[in-house]
Amino acid sequence: MIRVEHLKKEFVLTRKLQKELATKDKVAKAVNDVSFECQPGRIFSLLGPNGAGKTTTMRMLSTLFIPTGGKIEVAGIDAIAEPEEARKKIGFLTGSTGLYARLTPNELIKYFADLYGVSKQDFEQRKNHLYDLLDMHEFQHKRIGKLSTGMKQKVSICRTMIHDPEVVIFDEPTSGLDVITAENIIQLIRDCKEQQKTVIFSSHIMSEVDLLCDDLAIIDKGNMVYSGTMEDFRSQMQSKNLTSEFIRLINENRAS
Amino acid sequence: MIRTIFKKELLETLRDRRTIITMIVIPTMIFPLIMTVFFKVSDNFTKEASEKTVQIGIVSEEGNSRFIPALQSLPKELGKRAIHVYSDTAQLRNDIGSDSVQIGFFIPSNYAAVFDSSSQVSLRVYYNATKxxxxxxxxxxxxxxxTQVKAYRYNKLRIDARQLEPVVAEYENVASVKETVGKLVGGFLPYLFIAFGFMGCMYPAIDLFTGEKERGTLETLLTAPASRWQILIGKMGVVVLSGLIAASFTMLGIFLTIEVFDIIQDPKILDVIHQVLTLKFVLMFYLLLIPLIIFFAGVMIPIAVYAKTFKEAQSIIAPMNAVIVLPAMVGFFPGIELNMTTACIPVVNIVLATKELIAGTLQMPYVLLSFGIMLALASLSIMFSYKRFGKEGNLVT
Known part of the structure; x- marks a missing residue:
């Protein structure tokens, strides 16, 4: 489970950044008073246009960034007070995730298993299961740099799941991938739901959200615009489709 | 955890061709190459100088009576000579300018008179300073x-030469050959080690910090349950090890030059090198080198953490090479020694301490001071690296 309360993140703007952003403000509010809850066995989607604060929120959830204010609880652990403990429960995957090109999938998976303290027995069991599931046996000894994008994505998935995380965070996981490769991610998200894991994924692709999510939150310019179940969202829609409704809500927020 | 990170970073580093070249190939090859070129050039120069017939032009107003026969009678050991008689100095100067003649003499008409009188005469000697x-x-x-003219005069005046030189000084060098070599040229070795130690750290530092950020792998690593300290120390350990490996391969290069390639053949030099390169030297040298390399890593890492691209990091760190490694050249100057002041100057202290180590004149208090200074700087640089590595803005692109 993930519980987020009044989450805030401000970045100090250097003179260089002030010039780039054409502002005299000394801080930029990336996330402002965002609260939501993600339940195990349900898929939560964080939606928002580019620059809305999705990635910053995901980075705070994954303990990469320390929030300026608010609370984050991951699998019952205070992620701000005990980030290392929280990380043990999290699997984190982004669309821009890079892999160590000079390592083989085997070496990379073992590295992350060791970092997460996975026992030898569990490692072998999970590795074989994931390799079977993702059909990775054939290229397990090849250098990652020589693998195709699809193969690399499979390695990324395996890396994310090797420690059997309770909570899985996907930050725009299909960004830049073709439909065939993206399908691996979609399947992974579904599998996580089936395994009663807590899943949160950020996206700006409405079709993906429509396909997968049970609950959603929409943020824009760091502020919460909508939070509720997908069912409620559909029933309250004032536009003809999800994309139009998403745009309507964003515009309404900006106008107010 | 640190061990896991260290092992993985080392494996990756050793698979990077660019790092292998700067860490192993170049340091191993550089000393044999320098020595081959040095001995070849110096051999050729000596050989050429001894074999070359010097063309001497003479304008003699006294004819062929005294100077030319004297020049011809000089022993062959003074070099091969060919004498050409000129009628005027203008042509002689021209020929020296064009290098068809290398040395010119103008002998005045009263030259012969100095043999039978006590007068003095001036000879003009022409040469080209660019040769x-x-x-x-x-x-x-x-x-x-x-000497010939003096001998003639002493003989004529019936004077024993010893009467005119009542005191003869016999100079004796009390320093051992090892000490002399160490003090005079001992600065060259630490310069090589320091320069390659720096180079050895450079690519791994950029690759493991900026490179990882650029490739998008750092974000994933930071979401693993390893603290920033552990990640920093694991990575820094590999950067430091790479610097030490580069310095060690420089030492291997020296060993190969002496023991395998037989490039140095002068027994005196070989004897000195054998006296210097002992196990004690190697151990002491590493003791001095380790804090220096940690300091190098500590200076490079904050830059590598701050830079957004490999190119940016490289463009900042590469010129630093000159700023940090140039002080190492102080060791080239004879006369600058390790004392209370120089022991407090980073990099210079290590060069001078190594120089003293080679010369066998190491004074422990200064070495300990140098070591302490470098250790303090290394610790500060680690703290600074950690501070930079902890900054959120530096970790993601």
Whole structure:
């Protein structure tokens, strides 16, 4: 489970950044008073246009960034007070995730298993299961740099799941991938739901959200615009489709 | 955890061709190459100088009576000579300018008179300063002629030469050959080690910090349950090890030069090198080198953490090479020694301490001070690296 309360993140703007952003403000509010809850066995989607604060929120959830204010609880652990403990429960995957090109999938998976303290027995069991599931046996000894994008994505998935995380965070996981490769991610998200894991994924692709999510939150310019179940969202829609409704809500927020 | 990170980073580093070249290939090859070139050039120069026939032009107003026969009678050991008689100095100067003649003499008409009188005469000697060594050859010839004339006068005046030189100084060098070599040229070795130690750290530092950020792998690593300290120390350990490996391969290069390639054949030099390169030297040297390399890593890492691209990091760190490694050149100057002041100057202290180590004149208090200074700087640089590595803005692109 993930519980987020009044989450805030401000970045100090250097003179260089002030010039780039054409502002005299000394801080930029990336996330402002965002609260939501993600339940195990349900898929939560964080939606928002580019620059809305999705990635910053995901980075705070994954303990990469320390929030300026608010609370984050991951699998019952205070992620701000005990980030290392929280990380043990999290699997984190982004669309821009890079892999160590000079390592083989085997070496990379073992590295992350060791970092997460996975026992030898569990490692072998999970590795074989994931390799079977993702059909990775054939290229397990090849250098990652020589693998195709699809193969690399499979390695990324395996890396994310090797420690059997309770909570899985996907930050725009299909960004830049073709439909065939993206399908691996979609399947992974579904599998996580089936395994009663807590899943949160950020996206700006409405079709993906429509396909997968049970609950959603929409943020824009760091502020919460909508939070509720997908069912409620559909029933309250004032536009003809999800994309139009998403745009309507964003515009309404900006106008107010 | 640190061990896991260290092992993985080392594996990746050792698979990077660019790092292998700067860490292993170049340091191993550089000393044999320098020595081969040095001995080859110096051999050729000596051989050429001894075999080359020096063309000497003479304008003599006294004819062929005294100077020319004297020059011809000088022993062959003073170099091969060919004498050409000129009628005027203008042509002689032209020929020296075009290098068809290397040394010129103008002998005045009263030259012969100095043999039978107590007068003094001036000879003009022409040479071209751009032709290295010719002034020295002319001096040698002039000294030999002077000795001949002196001998003639002493004989004529029935004077024993010893009467005019009542005191003869016998100079004796109390320093051992090892000490002399160590003090005079001992600065060259630490310079090589430091320069390659720096180079050895450079690519791994950029690759493991900026490179990882650029490739998008750092974000994933930071979401693993390893603290920033552990990640920093694991990575820094590999950067430091790479610097030490580069310095060690420089040492291997020296070993190969002496023991395998037989590039140095002078038994005196070989004997000195064998006296210097002992196990004690190697251990002491590493003791001094380790904090220096940690300091290098500590200076490079904050830059590598701050830079957004490999190119940016490289463009900042590469010029730093000059700023940090140039002080190492102080070791080239004879006369600068490790004392209370120089022991407090980073990099310079390590060069001078190594120089003293080679010369066998190491004074422990100064070495400990140098070591302490470098250790303090290394610790500060680690703290600074951690501070930079902890900054959120530096970790993601």
């Amino acid at each position: 290295v060594g010719m002034k020295e050859r002319a001096k040698v010839l002039m000294e030999a002629v002077q």
